[in-house]
Amino acid sequence: MRAADLATVAVLMLVGGVVLFDAVRLGIGWGTDGPQSGFFPFWLGTTLLLACAVVLGQIAGRKPRGVPFVTREQLGPVLKVLWPATALVVLTQVLGIYVASALYIGFYMRWVGAHSWRSIVVLSIGIPLVTFLVFEHWFLVPLPKGPLEQWLGY
Amino acid sequence: MGFEDLFLGFQHALSAQNLFFAFVGVILGTIIGVLPGLGGANGVAILLPLTLRMPPTSAIILLTSLYWGALFGGAITSILFNIPGEPWSVATTFDGYPMARQGKGGQALTAAFTSSFVGAFFSTLLITFFAPLLADVALRFGPPEIFAIQFLTFSAFVGLGGGNPVKTLVSIVLGFILAAVGLDIVTGQLRMTFGVTDLMQGFDFIVAVIGLFGIGEILLSVEEGLSFKGVATGMNLRVVLETWKVLPRYWRTFARSCFIGFWMGFKPGGATPASFMSYSFAKRFSKNPARFGQGELEGVVAPETAAHAAGVAAMLPMITLGIPGSPTAAVMLGGLVMWGLQPGPMLFREKADFVWGLIASMYTGNIIGVVMVLAFVPLFAAILRVPFAILTPVIVTVCAIGAYAVHNAMIDVWYMLAFGVVGYVFKKLDYPLAPLVLALVLGDHAENALRQSLIMSQGSLAIFMTRPITAVIMAAAIVFFAMPAIAPWLRLLRRRRARAVAATPPGD
Amino acid sequence: MRPLSRAYAVSLLVPILLAAGPALAAWEPTKAIEIVVPAGTGGGADQMARLIAGIADESKLSPRPVIVVNKSGGAGAEGFLYVKGKKGDAHTLVITLSNLFTTPLHTGVPFNWKDLTPVARMALDEFILWVNAETPYKTAKEYVAAVKAKPGGMKMGGTGSAQEDQILTIQLEQALGLKFIYVPFKGGGEVCVNLVGTHVDSTVNNPIECVSHWKAGRVRPLAVFDTERLSAPEWKDIPTVKEALGADLHYLMLRGLFGPPAMPKDAVDWYVDFLRKVSETARWKKYVDEGALKPAFASGAEYVKWVEENEKLHRDLMSRGGLLKK
Known part of the structure; x- marks a missing residue:
């Protein structure tokens, strides 16, 4: 728990530093007609750094509770959600959302749920197909498309 | 106005064709809201x-009904999956989602839809009778007043307290920082973009919320195993009737939320602050505030009533003044122009049939809406019965589509994923997420309004004291901020007085 | 068949078919046409894009639907850069406002209109000096005198920063020796509402943003920033800035369309024809009338020349106003 807490504070402090850096570039003063662009970011950055320092103090002043941030048993299922979701995003970039989501839904149903192949095929093709009709046809909202859609003339 | 106008309006709104459009609009809107x-x-x-091919009255009925549908629909995913479909549904997740996890999804949905309808009906009544009168009040709201409202919303919510105060501060500041990324409209400079095109659009509130609340919650809940909690008990319409029996108990919350919603909605301010503010007040005035956030029905009633009241009220400045009271109204105004109508104060006089048709359709549209969504409550609640291995990828896919659709940008989908991890980590480390989200949604507007005000006053903060409306709102905001500090004293004072009263001999 | 080879085969086939029969059209959209709006929903550019989409559907001018996509980040830079990145694409257009010039000049975003393929100019938007109707200023002269009497005390509201409204304000200040407090807002509608609510003293709104408040007697137009008066009957009593104040100030805003870099010539021709047809519909004409826009359809060399001149003008105006990227 302690390590995760410290790591989070470190990342937040980094964010604070980046914000300060940019604020100084923009000008942190109070111009003739109100604050400059960097005024609020500067104080936000400063407040963040100070608050992080206090959190650090709290962590230091507390005895480690010995509770892990996440146990191995907990991490397993979390990753089982996170990795496929990341894969979906990567695949969407390459294949478009429709093909990617078909693969993603199909894979997930088999891997986690061990559903029958018939329902996998029906759902993993049916859901993206309905999505396609709703977005591209009814609402005329373009979603990311890949080679397959291009080949089909979209 | 006269009743004959309204009567004329109903003749339009109740024609078979327009009822059909209202129906279609509500269905599409609910889908879009989800x-x-x-x-x-x-x-x-x-x-x-x-x-363009429709008569203007039918067209506006279709579009407004779609809007009502979206207002109803926003609650569904908030309650079932902790994913707010719309910004104003964020506050609905606070108690709606815990209710769903306890197997009370049906009750939460019923309460949400019913509250939405009550709020909408209240606003519609006020619009029907006081529209032109209220329009002038909206005009009095310039940048200083808008800033004051944002400030009040924020202080009312943050003053509620709870949790580690320093970590709450970190969340707030982080929200404001994220809101500042992108173009600064006051100076036209790009902030914190470091020359990266993808950062220019900034961080959209919806993307952050989908990630922090939606994905984050999935990650958190699977720690206990790959399944969804909250298989509802009664899967039939009886749940609606049972919930209705309980709801009248919250009449005070309904009334308060209606007023907050209408008041915030009919001038620039909007449904999102209204829902947060209404939630804050409900908790403050509640006899058992500790139950809020744990699945309290009142915590669903308050934000939903206010959000829908505000959503309807946002139509008022659009009809009477041609001012968009919300982003949706802004698009509708564009529609008026495209149909060859001139939005603005003359609409009431020149196109009375259009305006009154629209007002009458607010009644019909919302009635159709509430009947429809209530009829589907068992179905919505049954979604949670879908096996985990099917529901999870579908939710994640829908989230990815939603994040993409905000700006048609792939980067937003990545942000969503990142926010999901942040949401998971923050929740585990006791950084509250709601203040972050509120800061993100208000940050941009609040900073602009503040700086516009300061430009107007040439850098003097006195502008917030000298304008009467602003001064009153600011004073209220400061009281709320100070609440955690004053409250113990007040309680002490009250107890003393009570003791003094008890001590006085009777018969005096 | 792989998608590439199919496209290749088609591209080979097309010239053959063309040679075979002149009856065959040269190029037609084969998928939905995307109009990118480098601004938010509900603004003037967004309205126009959606109107084009609506007319295309209503009058069946395009075999494929027109879809509108908003990319407003970074004062429109996001939208422009997106189109710039779609080199050779034949199904994307971007509708521009003055931020075509002002955004790259002020923010230094690496983008110039020369990166894009000019398609057509649809209309030009006018600018008018407005005051609240309850103020005593009946003419521009009276208002200017009041501003002179109170230097740095009068507030001018406008859309955004370092964009057309601020450029106009600075022009006014420099030509007449005035000093305004410029208050930037998010959109034109919001600006006019703030004028009605007397939170600012004057604005330089487009006619369409204020017309309804004017008809309701809430705001008063004082002068048009154009070389000649507006032609529509209800607008033609408003004097030009030159007539009213003696200073030759004029500014028109582009409402035009561009394609991505290296857009195929056939496609450009098709879009020019398509947009011309749109601009000839009754609905378009009504829209232009109501909004007091200047109908100014132009394409090809005429359009390019206009854009070139206006880029120079913006660079000039913005450098005098100190609005260029430092």
Whole structure:
């Protein structure tokens, strides 16, 4: 728990530093007609750094509770959600959302749920197909498309 | 106005054709409301080109009904999956989602829809009778007043306290920082973009919310195993009637939320602050505030009533003044122009049939809406019965589509994923997420309004004291901020007085 | 068949078919046409894009639907850069406002209109000096005198920063020796509402943003920033800035369309024809009338020349106003 807490504070402090850096570039003063662009970011950055320092103090002043941030048993299922979701995003970039989501839904149903192949095929093709009709046809909202859609003339 | 105008309006709104459009609008709107990322504004914009072939009155009925549908629909995913479909549904997740996890999803949905309807009906009544009168009040709200409202919303919510105060501060500041990324409209400079095109659009509130609340919650809940909690008990319409029996108990919350919603909605301010503020007040005035956040029915009633009241009220400045009271109304105004109507104060006089048809359709549209969504409550609640291995990838896919649709940008989908991890980590480390989200949604507006005010006053903060409306709102805000500090004293004082009263001999 | 080879085969086939029969059209959209709006939903550019989409559907001018996509980040830079990145694409257009010039000049975003393929100019938007109707200023002269009497005390509201409204304000200040407090807002509608609510003293709104408040007697137009008066009957009593104040100030805003870099010539021709047909519909004409826009359809060399001149003008105006990227 302690390590995760410290790591989070470190990342937040980094964010604070980046914000300060940019604020100084923009000008942190109070111009003739109100604050400059960097005024609020500067104080936000400063407040963040100070608050992080206090959190650090709290962590230091507390005895480690010995509770892990996440146990191995907990991490397993979390990753089982996170990795496929990341894969979906990567695949969407390459294949478009429709093909990617078909693969993603199909894979997930088999891997986690061990559903029958018939329902996998029906759902993993049916859901993206309905999505396609709703977005591209009814609402005329373009979603990311890949080679397959291009080949089909979209 | 006269009743004959309203009567004329109903003749339009109740024609078979217009009832049909209202029906279609509500269905489409509910779908759009359910899909996170596709808000009412997008939905209306998407349909706008198709309305050119319709008579203007039918067209506006279709679009407004779509908007009502989106307002109803936003609650569904908030309650079932902790994913707010719309910004104003964020506060609905606070108690709606815990209720769903306890197997009370049906009750939460019923309460949400019913509250939405009550709020909408209240606002519609006020619009019907006081529209032109209220329009002038809206005009009095310039940048200083808008800033004051944002400040009040924020202080009312943050003053509620709870949790580690320093970590709350970190969350707030982080929200404001994220809101500042992108173009600073006051100076036209790019902030914190470091030359990266993808950062220019900034961090959209919806993307952050889908990630922090939606994905984050999935990650958190699977720690206990790959399944969803909250298989509802009664899967039939009886749940609606049972919930209705309980709801009248909250009449005070209903009334308060209606007023807050209408008041915030009919001038620039909007449904999102209204829902947060209403939630804050409900908790403050509640006899058992500790139950809020744990699945309290009142915590669903308050934000939903206010959000829908505000959503309807946002139509008022649009009809009477041609001012968009919300982003959705802004798109509808564009529609008026495209249909060859001139939005603005003359609309009431020149196109009375259009205006009164629209007002009458607010009644019909919301009635159709509430009947429809209530009829589907068992179905919505049954979604949670879908096996985990099917539901999870579908939710994640819908989230990804929603995030993409906000700006048609792939980067937003990545942000969503990142926010999901942040949400998971923050929740585990006791950084509260709601203040972050509120800061993100208010940050941009609040900073602009503040700086516009300061430009107007040439850098003097006195502008917030000298304008009467601003001064009153600011004073209220400061009281709320100070609440955690004053409250113990007040309680002490009250107890003393009570003791003094008890001590005085009777018969005096 | 792989998608590439199919496209290749089609591209080979097309010239053959063309040679075979002149009856065959040269190029037609084969998928939905995307109009990118480098601004938010509900603004003037967004309205126009959606109107084009609506007319295309209503009058069946395009075999494929027109879809509108908003990319407003970074004062429109996001939208422009997106189109710039779609080199050779034949199904994307971007509708521009003055931020075509002002955004790259002020923010230094690596983008110039020369990166894009000019398609057509649809209309030009006018600018008018407005005051609240309850103020005593009946003419521009009276208002200017009041501003002179109170230097740095009068507030001018406008859309955004370092964009057309601020450029106009600075022009006014420099030509007449005035000093305004410029208050930037998010959109034109919001600006006019703030004028009605007397939170600012004057604005330089487009006619369409204020017309309804004017008809309701809430705001008063004082002068048009154009070389000649507006032609529509209800607008033609408003004097030009030159007539009213003696200073030759004029500014028109582009409402035009561009394609991505290296857009195929056939496609450009098709879009020019398509947009011309749109601009000839009754609905378009009504829209232009109501909004007091200047109908100014132009394409090809005429359009390019206009854009070139206006880029120079913006660079000039913005450098005098100190609005260029430092």
